[in-house]
Amino acid sequence: MKKFINANIYGNPESHEILVENGQFKAIGNDLGNADEVIDLEGRLVLPPYVDPHLHLDYIFSGLGEGNANVSGTLFEGIQRWSDNKKSLTKELVRERAIKGIQKEMSHGVQFIRTHVDITDPNLTGMKALLKLREELKDVVTLQLVAFPQEGFFRFKGAEQLMEEALKMGADVVGGIPHFEISYEHGVESLKRIVDMAIKYNVMIDIHCDENDDPNSRFLEVLNALVMEKDYGEYTTASHTTSFGSVENSYANKMLGLFRESKINFISCPTENAHLQGRGDSYPKRRGLTRVKELLDNGNNVAFAQDSIADYWYPLGNGNMMNILDNGIHLAHYTHIDEINMAFDLITYNGANIMRVNDKYGIEAGKPANMIVLDAKDAYEAIRERAEVLASIRNGEYLFKREPRKNEIEIDFLKQS
Numbered sequence: 001m002k003k004f005i006n007a008n009i010y011g012n013p014e015s016h017e018i019l020v021e022n023g024q025f026k027a028i029g030n031d032l033g034n035a036d037e038v039i040d041l042e043g044r045l046v047l048p049p050y051v052d053p054h055l056h057l058d059y060i061f062s063g064l065g066e067g068n069a070n071v072s073g074t075l076f077e078g079i080q081r082w083s084d085n086k087k088s089l090t091k092e093l094v095r096e097r098a099i100k101g102i103q104k105e106m107s108h109g110v111q112f113i114r115t116h117v118d119i120t121d122p123n124l125t126g127m128k129a130l131l132k133l134r135e136e137l138k139d140v141v142t143l144q145l146v147a148f149p150q151e152g153f154f155r156f157k158g159a160e161q162l163m164e165e166a167l168k169m170g171a172d173v174v175g176g177i178p179h180f181e182i183s184y185e186h187g188v189e190s191l192k193r194i195v196d197m198a199i200k201y202n203v204m205i206d207i208h209c210d211e212n213d214d215p216n217s218r219f220l221e222v223l224n225a226l227v228m229e230k231d232y233g234e235y236t237t238a239s240h241t242t243s244f245g246s247v248e249n250s251y252a253n254k255m256l257g258l259f260r261e262s263k264i265n266f267i268s269c270p271t272e273n274a275h276l277q278g279r280g281d282s283y284p285k286r287r288g289l290t291r292v293k294e295l296l297d298n299g300n301n302v303a304f305a306q307d308s309i310a311d312y313w314y315p316l317g318n319g320n321m322m323n324i325l326d327n328g329i330h331l332a333h334y335t336h337i338d339e340i341n342m343a344f345d346l347i348t349y350n351g352a353n354i355m356r357v358n359d360k361y362g363i364e365a366g367k368p369a370n371m372i373v374l375d376a377k378d379a380y381e382a383i384r385e386r387a388e389v390l391a392s393i394r395n396g397e398y399l400f401k402r403e404p405r406k407n408e409i410e411i412d413f414l415k416q417s
């Protein structure tokens with residue numbers, strides 16, 4: 001039995017002690033009695049682990065090296081470069097890339113990752129490698145795999161069959177990319193078939209949806225309608241939806257009403273989409289994000305995600321969700337003090353809702369003892385200071401622990417004056 005004392009638990013200000021036994025939370029409260037080991041958290045903020053619900057693990061670090069840079073900084077150039085280079089992909093290379101990416105994310109406190117895996121590959125190389133890793137690593141990280149047709153459900157010949165094969169192999173989620181199909185009608189038809197496939201295989205849906213600046217790109221409306229009719233909104237996520245940041249308010253308001261009814265989820269990738277979008281603009285230049293704040297205020301579930309780490313789409317990224325959160329709340333104007341105090345939801349609970357792992361997620365008695373400790377006393381300080389994750393605990397055991405950095409460096413000059 002382990003007892004953590006002097007914890008400031010996110011969302012539970014009354015309780016300061018956490019009792020852990022056999023890898024599970026046994027009790028959360030105060031004066032919880034004796035334990036074999038007592039760990040003093042000295043008033044630090046404790047959260048459930050970070051969740052990254054949208055990452056491309058098969059692409060990690062593909063964009064490094066001479067001649068690999070995406071010159072235009074656009075989505076389409078990224079897809080073209082990947083298409084040209086993926087022919088030499090091996091299971092070993094995917095495995096190596098994915099492990100590097102998981103290592104990066106886990107070292108910043110992530111324990112839950114949903115990864116899109118490109119299935120527009122007749123050998124399903126990435127899917128095979130990642131299915132194996134999902135199983136091998138399940139004790140330390142929860143991986144969810146999306147069967148994602150990067151080069152198009154219709155545009156890539158055979159993608160429909162490959163997607164079905166990936167689902168039979170054990171993929172958790174179906175993906176799509178309607179804005180990349182060759183016409184609006186093809187995009188709509190792809191969504192119909194993808195939704196039907198999800199229902200047939202009883203899996204979730206996560207669509208790369210309207211990742212552009214075109215206010216007339218309205219696949220979100222179609223996706224929402226399809227899943228609303230089938231009562232499948234809670235199992236569905238619209239990723240990116242950056243065009244929804246460019247539509248007229250009158251249209252957006254109509255759609256917000258429909259999203260509230262369907263309960264569809266959203267993922268915004270703030271750093272990546274700030275980088276990719278607005279490339280056709282001069283000034284004013286759009287921010288490239290969906291309507292994050294309005295969707296949250298509307299009662300829809302929204303999570304932030306990393307998306308890429310040094311691939312053909314995005315040259316930066318290190319798996320640190322604090323960086324994503326900090327950028328995201330700025331770009332979304334989610335910066336009222338009350339919003340900042342709730343903002344950790346965007347990289348914890350909201351992502352867990354999307355992955356539908358709620359029964360195993362959160363600091364509550366009876367759940368697996370998974371949590372992280374931050375170098376800050378509360379949520380506001382953590383975000384303002386971009387606090388580091390000092391410890392990540394999985395099933396009651398430390399995945400890592402690091403020494404707090406001394407934030408208050410003395411500046412000699414200031415001491416003298």
Ligand SMILES: Nc1ccnc(=O)[nH]1
Pocket residue numbers: 056075150177208211272307308313
């Ligand atoms: N942001 C993105 C990364 C990778 N593939 C995409 O279609 N989009």
